[in-house]
Amino acid sequence: MEMPAPNSLVLSAKPQIVARLRKVLPPDAVIEDAAETRAYECDALTAYRCPPLAVVLPRTTDEVSAVLRICHEEGVPVVPRGSGTSLAGGALPTADCVILGVARMTAVLETDYDNRFIRVQSGRTNLSVTGAVESDGFFYAPDPSSQLACAIAGNIAMNSGGAHCLKYGVTTNNLLGVTLVQMDGTVLEIGGAHMDAGGLDLLGVICGSEGQLGVVTEATLRILPKPEGARPVLVGFDSNEVAGECVSDIIKAGVLPVAIEFMDRPCIEATEAFAKAGYPDCEALLIIEVEGSAAEIDEQLALIKTIALRHNPVEFREAADEDQAKRIWLGRKSAFGAMGQINDYMCLDGTIPVSSLPYVLRRIAEMSKEIGLDVANVFHAGDGNMHPLILFDANKPGDLERCEALGADILRLCVEVGGCLTGEHGVGIEKRDLMGVQFAPDDLEAQLWVKDVFDPRWLLNPAKVFPLAVTASRRAA
Amino acid sequence: MAKPLSFPEDIFEQEMGQGMRPETEAELAEIIRVANGPFVVRGGGTRSVGACEGAVLETGGLSGVVLYEPGALTLVAGAGTPLAQVEAQLAAEGQRLPFEVPDMRGLLGCSGESTLGGVVAANASGPRRVQAGACRDSLIGVRFVDGAGTVIKNGGRVMKNVTGYDLVKLMAGSWGTLGVLSEVSFKLLPVPETGATLILRGLSDAQAVQAMASALGSPFEVNGAAHWPGEGTFLRIEGFAASVAYRAAQLRRHLAAFGALEIEEGTARWAGIRDVTPFHGRNGDVWRISVKPSDAPGLVARMRADAVLYDWGGGLIWALAEPGTDLRAALGAFEGHATRVRGAGPGAFQPESPGVAALTRGLRAKFDPRGILNSGLMGA
Numbered sequence: 001m002e003m004p005a006p007n008s009l010v011l012s013a014k015p016q017i018v019a020r021l022r023k024v025l026p027p028d029a030v031i032e033d034a035a036e037t038r039a040y041e042c043d044a045l046t047a048y049r050c051p052p053l054a055v056v057l058p059r060t061t062d063e064v065s066a067v068l069r070i071c072h073e074e075g076v077p078v079v080p081r082g083s084g085t086s087l088a089g090g091a092l093p094t095a096d097c098v099i100l101g102v103a104r105m106t107a108v109l110e111t112d113y114d115n116r117f118i119r120v121q122s123g124r125t126n127l128s129v130t131g132a133v134e135s136d137g138f139f140y141a142p143d144p145s146s147q148l149a150c151a152i153a154g155n156i157a158m159n160s161g162g163a164h165c166l167k168y169g170v171t172t173n174n175l176l177g178v179t180l181v182q183m184d185g186t187v188l189e190i191g192g193a194h195m196d197a198g199g200l201d202l203l204g205v206i207c208g209s210e211g212q213l214g215v216v217t218e219a220t221l222r223i224l225p226k227p228e229g230a231r232p233v234l235v236g237f238d239s240n241e242v243a244g245e246c247v248s249d250i251i252k253a254g255v256l257p258v259a260i261e262f263m264d265r266p267c268i269e270a271t272e273a274f275a276k277a278g279y280p281d282c283e284a285l286l287i288i289e290v291e292g293s294a295a296e297i298d299e300q301l302a303l304i305k306t307i308a309l310r311h312n313p314v315e316f317r318e319a320a321d322e323d324q325a326k327r328i329w330l331g332r333k334s335a336f337g338a339m340g341q342i343n344d345y346m347c348l349d350g351t352i353p354v355s356s357l358p359y360v361l362r363r364i365a366e367m368s369k370e371i372g373l374d375v376a377n378v379f380h381a382g383d384g385n386m387h388p389l390i391l392f393d394a395n396k397p398g399d400l401e402r403c404e405a406l407g408a409d410i411l412r413l414c415v416e417v418g419g420c421l422t423g424e425h426g427v428g429i430e431k432r433d434l435m436g437v438q439f440a441p442d443d444l445e446a447q448l449w450v451k452d453v454f455d456p457r458w459l460l461n462p463a464k465v466f467p468l469a470v471t472a473s474r475r476a477a
Numbered sequence: 478m479a480k481p482l483s484f485p486e487d488i489f490e491q492e493m494g495q496g497m498r499p500e501t502e503a504e505l506a507e508i509i510r511v512a513n514g515p516f517v518v519r520g521g522g523t524r525s526v527g528a529c530e531g532a533v534l535e536t537g538g539l540s541g542v543v544l545y546e547p548g549a550l551t552l553v554a555g556a557g558t559p560l561a562q563v564e565a566q567l568a569a570e571g572q573r574l575p576f577e578v579p580d581m582r583g584l585l586g587c588s589g590e591s592t593l594g595g596v597v598a599a600n601a602s603g604p605r606r607v608q609a610g611a612c613r614d615s616l617i618g619v620r621f622v623d624g625a626g627t628v629i630k631n632g633g634r635v636m637k638n639v640t641g642y643d644l645v646k647l648m649a650g651s652w653g654t655l656g657v658l659s660e661v662s663f664k665l666l667p668v669p670e671t672g673a674t675l676i677l678r679g680l681s682d683a684q685a686v687q688a689m690a691s692a693l694g695s696p697f698e699v700n701g702a703a704h705w706p707g708e709g710t711f712l713r714i715e716g717f718a719a720s721v722a723y724r725a726a727q728l729r730r731h732l733a734a735f736g737a738l739e740i741e742e743g744t745a746r747w748a749g750i751r752d753v754t755p756f757h758g759r760n761g762d763v764w765r766i767s768v769k770p771s772d773a774p775g776l777v778a779r780m781r782a783d784a785v786l787y788d789w790g791g792g793l794i795w796a797l798a799e800p801g802t803d804l805r806a807a808l809g810a811f812e813g814h815a816t817r818v819r820g821a822g823p824g825a826f827q828p829e830s831p832g833v834a835a836l837t838r839g840l841r842a843k844f845d846p847r848g849i850l851n852s853g854l855m856g857a
Binding site: 112113114115116137138158159161165169170172173182186187188189190192193194195196197198199200201202203204205207208209225226227228247248249251252253254255256292293295296299300351352353354355380383384385418419420421422423424425426427431435438439440442443444446447449450451452453454465466 | 546547548549550551570571600602606607610611613614623627628629630631633634635636637638639640641642643644645646647649650651654655666667668669670687690693694695696716717719720723727767768769770771789792793812813814816826827829830832833834836837839840843844855856
């Protein structure tokens with residue numbers, strides 16, 4: 001993975017830069033010691049590491065503004081960091097950058113149930129946003145699987161999703177406003193407690209811009225009343241095609257489950273060995289969850305059952321109580337852990353049109369056989385967001401390279417059938433060099449214009465999202 | 478190397494007269510590329526706000542559904558495709574656009590055929606916005622031609638996509654100032670089996686907004702909440718029949734403090750709320766004000782409009798005012814924005830804060846460097 005060579009002028013100015021940062025931040029908020037900056041050398045994409053020049057951990061918007069103004073003046077690249085759970089390398093440092101971590105900005109600033117929003121500092125974790133309102137019957141809908149650890153700042157940067165997007169949408173659909181600090185230190189309020197933009201939808205383009213347009217310090221988030229209840233069913237099939245058809249038929253019938261999760265045989269077998277959830281021995285299984293009152297759930301599940309039975313499932317398993325519901329989810333929720341037990345793995349994130357599901361799964365199986373690496377599939381079937389897990393052995397020479405090659409081929413396949421490279425993890429550095437597969441040069445150029453406007457000197461997270469060759473002239477300017 | 482395009486003789490001659498109506502995206506791009514004057518970009522011309530000058534550039538020729546997959550809840554269509562045609566095609570499969578597109582013709586006193594591109598350019602969203610989101614939330618892909626005549630695509634036809642910057646959102650509600658849409662893609666939803674309208678009578682505006690907040694904050698999935706002063710406070714629920722009946726009963730109990738809840742079968746009444754029929758045929762300027770819902774009654778008291786209609790639980794105020802009234806002056810500083818959707822003179826769009834205005838200007842200068850697309854609209 002190529003990263004730009006660090007700017008030697010910045011490296012040699014480190015003492016001056018750190019001294020200036022110390023003047024505007026409390027003593028414990030500036031980290032420059034090599035042993036300590038090492039803790040920030042990578043995010044959850046651990047294959048790539050590089051300690052930063054320094055790390056700052058501000059507590060307020062004013063402190064963030066002061067830091068950015070200094071870095072702007074000194075020409076120092078800044079890499080914003082939420083909780084460092086990015087699977088795409090979104091928070092990977094360069095040696096000449098300052099990591100701006102929002103981990104100490106965790107306050108709830110305002111909770112308003114009448115208007116159904118919460119305003120928080122952006123370092124607050126996703127799950128603790130729900131934690132702040134759930135005793136009053138509300139929740140924050142986007143639920144990435146890292147929700148215990150991941151920060152709202154990172155969710156906004158990556159426009160994170162989760163398992164319940166089919167009904168509730170992703171971060172951008174649940175974000176009402178942000179306080180954004182621009183690279184030159186300017187603080188802007190964009191959006192707020194009202195529902196839509198008066199002018200251009202800047203909030204819409206800030207969300208998902210991977211920390212390249214500004215640093216979000218505060219966010220106004222839509223909160224929703226908790227449903228009365230939820231219940232899953234598990235359906236096993238003897239082919240991926242039939243499982244895919246069943247998903248399509250359920251959607252066409254007008255039922256809108258909150259989640260439809262899909263696991264294929266390699267994934268079922270691995271999780272079964274690990275979690276012993278008692279899943280059926282079959283080619284594909286669906287976990288379908290619906291919400292509402294007990295009677296509403298019964299009605300929706302009855303309809304789903306009628307549809308599923310038409311496809312001759314190997315098994316249709318209902319949950320009679322909370323314990324059985326938990327067992328249905330157990331295998332799915334431990335899928336990633338199970339994979340980690342048996343192998344190193346790379347988790348992909350491409351999205352495909354739901355109708356291409358059987359074809360894509362068949363092709364992935366063929367490609368997996370050709371290259372000699374196993375692939376297990378677990379994904380959000382309702383919205384076509386796939387998570388193929390490529391299993392490899394990091395200690396075996398050449399395995400990582402073959403894994404990366406297969407990953408790239410699978411993502412190309414996703415684009416070929418009308419999908420995209422990443423559905424919820426973001427581009428970061430991981431998919432940066434594949435952007436040309438999905439976008440023509442003019443399409444990319446239009447995106448670069450947005451960064452030109454928000455960050456004319458290209459100092460914010462500059463080596464991410466776009467192929468380095470495409471951004472070279474801008475970064476050098 | 479792009480092939481030189483040949484146009485029907487009359488395409489450029491139209492510039493002098495009625496306007497231009499390209500039949501393909503390539504024609505659209507070429508027209509903009511070689512243009513030497515400003516354009517007024519128009520879909521069906523049924524939801525125009527504010528005024529700008531130039532040759533009319535119509536997208537009606539870019540019509541047709543490119544792809545409709547009911548099993549994937551996805552539609553891709555040319556920007557000039559008539560809304561009515563798409564709605565009929567979706568209805569035949571028991572599906573719909575989630576955001577309930579308003580028909581503005583009665584309010585604006587115009588005729589014509591609303592197009593999908595126009596809907597997107599206006600981010601036009603009706604009562605269901607409170608639950609299903611706005612047009613921008615269902616829009617998953619765009620193709621457009623920028624002010625230099627370059628074709629640009631963003632997003633696609635899948636509902637989860639974080640590949641690169643989200644220019645899809647940026648194009649929604651940009652009123653043709655960043656580019657001329659040629660193709661749009663939407664996520665769809667199934668049409669529920671049935672619906673009901675719940676009505677409270679005799680509430681003050683403040684009580685009504687409280688009642689709507691209470692309903693929207695309940696788990697009973699209210700997807701419409703409007704208040705028409707003097708007429709009633711209306712809530713909508715939709716779904717399977719048994720579920721609708723159950724939730725209606727629960728809401729009656731939940732809202733008991735606000736009075737007796739009438740339950741009306743069906744949801745026919747909501748087209749009138751969506752299209753602001755109470756203002757049809759009445760003189761005056763029409764304003765659309767987006768606010769924090771609980772601020773709405775206080776703002777309404779300040780603005781002294783001739784009539785108002787609250788939608789989105791109070792988050793959207795439609796106001797009818799004396800022609801030429803600067804409603805913003807009466808409102809003072811508030812969190813939100815006011816747009817004059819009907820009425821003469823400058824200032825239809827809410828002025829932006831200096832920092833935000835600078836970003837807007839910067840983006841327009843990049844996407845439309847010659848300033849030829851709806852120049853003067855949206856305060857720039």
